[in-house]
Amino acid sequence: MKMIALSPYFFVLLFSGKVFYAQADADHHAEAITINPAIAQQSGISTAPAGAGEIHQTLSLYGRVVADADSVSHIRARFPGTLVKVNAKLGERVNKGDVLAEVESNDSLRRYQLTAPLSGIVSERHASVGESTGAQVLFTVANFDQLWAELRIFPSQMAAAKVGQAVSLKLGDAQLSTQLTHIIPGVNDQAFVLARAAIDNRSALWAPGMLVAAELSISRQTLPLVVDNLALQSIAGQTLVFVKEGNKYEARPLTLGRSDSHYSEVLAGLSVGENYVLTNSYVLKADLQKSGAEHQH
Structure with a gap:
C-alpha cells in the first residue's frame, strides 16, 4: 500500500449549499477522512460489504438484423396478362389466402387471382391496374415475426464463439436474450464469419437492416471476493x-x-466483510485530493 503522510488540519465540505467541516486523519499508515454520519447520509454516501460475486465475461459483437428467408415470398403472375384489379397496398398486413390482385390472361382472356402465400406485410408492390404482367415480381409479402441477427466474428474472436452460447442483443433501449444457432464460414475472402441468433419480433420492435450490438456470454464464475465497479476510483495511478x-x-x-x-475480482487490498463505499465515492476522492493539494501549499 502506498504511504502518504497527512498532517492534521481541517478542510471544507460543500453539500446542498451548506458548509460543513471534517477532519482529515493524521495517521501515517493510509489516507483517510473522518466524516460525520449525518454529512455522509446527506451527501449520498452508502456502503456495501465486500464478499463473493459472479463475474460474467462477455465478448462484444456487432452486426445487423436480417429477414428470415423462409418468411419472405416474391409473388409473380402465373401467366402473362393484364392487371385488372389490385387490392394490396404497400405496408398493408395481409393474411394467407387474401387476394392481392386479379390478372386477365392474354391467352384465355380469363381472370385469375394472385393470393398471399403467407400472412405478413406487403413490403414491396410493383403492380398497378392496366399494367402487363410477365416474369417480374409484383408483390413481396414478408412475415417479420421472426428475424435473425447476423453478427460478425473476427479471427481473434473465433475461439470464444460456439453454437448454443447465450447472447444479449441491444438496439437502443431494447434488449433481447437469445442464443447463437449457426456459425457460417466466410465467403468471398471475408475476414470474418457470421454468427446467427434468432430474434422473436412479435413485438415489432426490430426490422431488417437495423444495426445491432451484442454481448456474447463467454463464462460465468463465482469468485470469493469482488467489488462493485461503481465503487472504484483512481488516484495517482492506483485503483x-x-x-x-x-x-x-x-x-x-x-x-x-x-x-x-x-x-x-479483488486479489489483494480488501477482506471479506469489510464495508466499502458503494455510491458517491467520488465525493471522498475529491475531498482527499483537495486536502492533499492544500497541504502541499
Whole structure:
C-alpha cells in the first residue's frame, strides 16, 4: 500500500449549499477522512460489504438484423396478362389466402387471382391496374415475426464463439436474450464469419437492416471476493476503494483480477466483510485530493 503522510488540519465540505467541516486523519499508515454520519447520509454516501460475486465475461459483437428467408415470398403472375384489379397496398398486413390482385390472361382472356402465400406485410408492390404482367415480381409479402441477427466474428474472436452460447442483443433501449444457432464460414475472402441468433419480433420492435450490438456470454464464475465497479476510483495511478470503519473512510489501493461490466475480482487490498463505499465515492476522492493539494501549499 502506498504511504502518504497527512498532517492534521481541517478542510471544507460543500453539500446542498451548506458548509460543513471534517477532519482529515493524521495517521501515517493510509489516507483517510473522518466524516460525520449525518454529512455522509446527506451527501449520498452508502456502503456495501465486500464478499463473493459472479463475474460474467462477455465478448462484444456487432452486426445487423436480417429477414428470415423462409418468411419472405416474391409473388409473380402465373401467366402473362393484364392487371385488372389490385387490392394490396404497400405496408398493408395481409393474411394467407387474401387476394392481392386479379390478372386477365392474354391467352384465355380469363381472370385469375394472385393470393398471399403467407400472412405478413406487403413490403414491396410493383403492380398497378392496366399494367402487363410477365416474369417480374409484383408483390413481396414478408412475415417479420421472426428475424435473425447476423453478427460478425473476427479471427481473434473465433475461439470464444460456439453454437448454443447465450447472447444479449441491444438496439437502443431494447434488449433481447437469445442464443447463437449457426456459425457460417466466410465467403468471398471475408475476414470474418457470421454468427446467427434468432430474434422473436412479435413485438415489432426490430426490422431488417437495423444495426445491432451484442454481448456474447463467454463464462460465468463465482469468485470469493469482488467489488462493485461503481465503487472504484483512481488516484495517482492506483485503483482504490474507500473502506469505512466507524466514521473514518480509508483510501485502500486494490489489486484487481477479472472483471465485467458490473464487478471486479479483488486479489489483494480488501477482506471479506469489510464495508466499502458503494455510491458517491467520488465525493471522498475529491475531498482527499483537495486536502492533499492544500497541504502541499
